[in-house]
Amino acid sequence: MADPALDALFLPFEQRLLSWPSAGALFLRARPGVATTGGRWPGLLCEQTSAPLHAALQRAGLETLPPADAGDQEPPLPERPLVLALPPRQRDEARALLARALDAVAPGGWVVASVANDEGAKSAQADLAALAGNVGALSKHKCRVFWAQRDARGDDALRARWAALDASRPILGGRFVSRPGVFAWDRIDPASALLAEYLPATLAGHGADLGAGYGFLSAEVLQRCPGVRALDMIEAEGRALALARRNLAGLRDDVALDFQWRDVTAGLPRRYDFIVSNPPFHAHGREERPELGRAFIAAAADALALGGSLWLVANRHLPYEDVLAARFGQVREVAAQGGFKIVHAGQAR
Numbered sequence: 001m002a003d004p005a006l007d008a009l010f011l012p013f014e015q016r017l018l019s020w021p022s023a024g025a026l027f028l029r030a031r032p033g034v035a036t037t038g039g040r041w042p043g044l045l046c047e048q049t050s051a052p053l054h055a056a057l058q059r060a061g062l063e064t065l066p067p068a069d070a071g072d073q074e075p076p077l078p079e080r081p082l083v084l085a086l087p088p089r090q091r092d093e094a095r096a097l098l099a100r101a102l103d104a105v106a107p108g109g110w111v112v113a114s115v116a117n118d119e120g121a122k123s124a125q126a127d128l129a130a131l132a133g134n135v136g137a138l139s140k141h142k143c144r145v146f147w148a149q150r151d152a153r154g155d156d157a158l159r160a161r162w163a164a165l166d167a168s169r170p171i172l173g174g175r176f177v178s179r180p181g182v183f184a185w186d187r188i189d190p191a192s193a194l195l196a197e198y199l200p201a202t203l204a205g206h207g208a209d210l211g212a213g214y215g216f217l218s219a220e221v222l223q224r225c226p227g228v229r230a231l232d233m234i235e236a237e238g239r240a241l242a243l244a245r246r247n248l249a250g251l252r253d254d255v256a257l258d259f260q261w262r263d264v265t266a267g268l269p270r271r272y273d274f275i276v277s278n279p280p281f282h283a284h285g286r287e288e289r290p291e292l293g294r295a296f297i298a299a300a301a302d303a304l305a306l307g308g309s310l311w312l313v314a315n316r317h318l319p320y321e322d323v324l325a326a327r328f329g330q331v332r333e334v335a336a337q338g339g340f341k342i343v344h345a346g347q348a349r
Contacts, residue, residue, distance in 0.1 A: 003033045004141035009114035010035045025082035032060040049238040052263040077104040085113040087124050092165040093181035099163035105150045112147040176247045178214045182240045191340045192278045195313035196220035198342045205273030206230040210264045215244030222252045230256040265295035268303040275300045276311045294323045301327035301348040309346040316341050
């Protein structure tokens with residue numbers, strides 16, 4: 001799949017505006033792609049908190065930092081003379097990432113970032129300029145790549161403030177903790193809220209929440225369903241999973257909880273009596289990816305025990321009916337409300 005922001009990121013080195021350091025570079029929010037294959041950029045050390053992207057980087061032969069439980073703050077980063085970054089769309093999260101990049105680069109070293117034009121490229125460039133006091137830029141592939149040197153012109157006080165912008169904090173009156181950049185980070189997602197409303201109190205045994213986020217649906221299951229004895233929270237984004245671990249601590253001492261940093265679409269390791277899910281339908285861009293939801297449904301069908309059931313919520317327009325019919329002998333639309341559909345599926349095959 002094309003990744004224009006990743007391709008644009010390496011333009012300053014391809015055009016010899018910047019030199020690739022012999023000590024290598026740290027790559028924050030790294031993604032694999034054509035630009036990073038073939039060993040063209042030696043000494044590239046990648047950080048990625050998304051389980052499928054982390055695995056893809058390793059399959060591409062790139063060195064990765066080990067996953068970290070980043071519930072409150074990001075872990076310290078190794079210093080490098082060059083730090084690359086692919087800032088996300090969420091503004092506070094992006095500012096915090098740029099601040100971390102400047103913290104990690106050696107004095108006199110360079111931070112280089114790339115953002116698609118329709119994802120806030122101009123704003124991100126202005127943010128790096130505010131932090132570092134100097135910036136260069138190029139535009140290509142409908143993206144903007146920009147770079148700055150860490151030197152005395154930088155605003156250390158602003159960098160410290162922005163580094164804390166995506167720290168975890170209480171939300172919803174203190175019921176949960178969350179942080180910018182996590183899905184529906186400062187609210188209850190309306191689709192998940194609707195699914196919680198229709199979950200039967202009779203769910204029991206060992207269940208799973210696929211794409212658990214910061215833990216809202218899992219918390220609802222624990223509070224509504226006394227027959228649950230074990231619950232697995234399965235989430236691809238490590239930043240969200242760390243929050244779920246905090247948010248579910250102490251809710252039910254009689255339930256065994258397991259938190260798995262895992263790509264659901266790659267399959268699940270055990271059988272479950274029930275599964276609940278509000279599957280994602282975007283990857284790192286804005287383009288809809290309904291194949292992600294279909295893969296979640298297929299993985300659920302493979303993982304349900306005899307007599308087990310799937311409770312699913314999705315946007316009404318998403319084309320999941322074909323895979324539901326193919327993988328389940330019994331499919332029932334329980335509710336259609338507010339642009340969402342609630343589906344109960346059983347007799348997995």
